[in-house]
Amino acid sequence: MTWVWPYKTFADLTAAGYIFRNASKCSGKDCGREIYWFKSPKGCFMAVDVVDFKPHWSVCPNAEDFKKNEKPNAKEGESARPSRGLRKPSNQANLFDD
Numbered sequence: 001m002t003w004v005w006p007y008k009t010f011a012d013l014t015a016a017g018y019i020f021r022n023a024s025k026c027s028g029k030d031c032g033r034e035i036y037w038f039k040s041p042k043g044c045f046m047a048v049d050v051v052d053f054k055p056h057w058s059v060c061p062n063a064e065d066f067k068k069n070e071k072p073n074a075k076e077g078e079s080a081r082p083s084r085g086l087r088k089p090s091n092q093a094n095l096f097d098d
């Protein structure tokens with residue numbers, strides 16, 4: 001892979017448009033390293049290793065595990081939009097009442 005992470009400091013990232021969200025710890029079972037969560041200019045969440053200041057997936061021993069469920073926010077979009085086609089007209093619900 002030829003892609004190079006050009007950022008070395010917190011200030012480099014924020015200058016590039018990244019927004020700091022919170023500090024956390026990796027939930028990888030063999031990892032547990034401290035990470036910073038940033039939101040990228042494209043709107044993606046990015047975990048940055050606190051010690052090395054690199055994308056955490058590049059140093060995480062459990063990186064493969066995280067690739068499997070990369071979209072933690074996918075469910076929000078689905079449930080937020082009720083389908084109109086499935087909604088019954090309200091008067092029809094009374095047809096079979098007493």
Ligand SMILES: [Zn+2]
Pocket residue numbers: 026027028031032033056059060061062063
């Ligand atoms: Zn990790």
